[in-house]
Amino acid sequence: MGDPKKQKNKYQTPSHPWQRSRLENETKLRNDYGLRRKDEIWKMQSLLRSFKQQAKKLIARTDPQSETEEKLLLQRLYKFGLIEKDSTPESILDLEEKKIFDRRLQSFVFRLGFARSIKQARQFIIHGHILVNQKEVSVPSYIVKRNEENNIRLAPNSSLSDPEHPERKPALTSGEKKVLTVKPGNSNPGVKA
Numbered sequence: 557m558g559d560p561k562k563q564k565n566k567y568q569t570p571s572h573p574w575q576r577s578r579l580e581n582e583t584k585l586r587n588d589y590g591l592r593r594k595d596e597i598w599k600m601q602s603l604l605r606s607f608k609q610q611a612k613k614l615i616a617r618t619d620p621q622s623e624t625e626e627k628l629l630l631q632r633l634y635k636f637g638l639i640e641k642d643s644t645p646e647s648i649l650d651l652e653e654k655k656i657f658d659r660r661l662q663s664f665v666f667r668l669g670f671a672r673s674i675k676q677a678r679q680f681i682i683h684g685h686i687l688v689n690q691k692e693v694s695v696p697s698y699i700v701k702r703n704e705e706n707n708i709r710l711a712p713n714s715s716l717s718d719p720e721h722p723e724r725k726p727a728l729t730s731g732e733k734k735v736l737t738v739k740p741g742n743s744n745p746g747v748k749a
Contacts, residue, residue, distance in 0.1 A: 567595060567602040589657050590666075590674030596697060600656050607633065611648035637702040661688065662696035664708055670716075672723070685714040 570578060585597050607629070614626045626645055633639045637659055639647055657663065662677050665686055671677035678696045680686055686693060688700065689707045700708070710717045716724060 567598040568605070569598060585653075585657065588674075589660065590662060590678050592678070599697065600660075601653055604651060604653055604656050607638075607651065608649055611645040615645050635701050635703075636699055637705070656699070659699050660696065661686070661693060661698040661700055661708070664700050664705070668708060670708075670710060676723070680716065685711055685716045687711050 582594055582597050585591065586594065591597060610625075610629055614622050614629065629648070630639065630643060630645070633648060634641060634643070638651060638655055661681055662674065665671055665677035665681060666674045670686070671680055681696045682694055684692050684694050687707075687709045688698070688704050690709075692711060715721055718724070
């Protein structure tokens with residue numbers, strides 16, 4: 557049968573490994589969006605780069621096929637929530653990487669308040685606590701489509717769906733203080749908000 561086909565990377569790595577500005581930008585993105593490795597950044601950047609390359613090619617062409625491809629590309633990006641309905645191919649060139657990182661499922665779970673932190677949102681997704689359109693999605697980098705934004709829920713069979721679950725309690729704000737109390741008959745102090 558031969559060797560199985562080796563899959564190629566779906567992203568392009570940076571051309572130079574040590575560039576201070578790029579490394580600082582990647583570190584900021586990793587912290588802001590709770591990413592585990594830098595290849596997640598490179599995948600999103602490669603996806604955005606491919607959209608921009610398609611737009612550049614379509615802007616340069618004037619044949620009827622390019623109009624069809626332009627319409628399909630705009631529909632796809634609208635469906636992903638990256639552009640508005642009346643956008644042009646030139647507006648694709650203005651897309652920033654922040655826009656595509658905000659469309660990740662991990663970002664949505666955190667913004668919707670299902671998790672206390674962006675890293676906890678990642679953990680909930682990987683452990684199968686999140687449903688999108690009634691289907692379990694365990695990929696934090698899943699790009700949420702425009703019609704799926706209102707259909708992100710906790711799984712009903714998940715322990716997190718119980719309102720009394722400890723992780724469902726709101727996190728302490730910076731103004732609140734943790735007060736240590738010792739309950740009678742218990743030598744371990746508990747934390748009380």
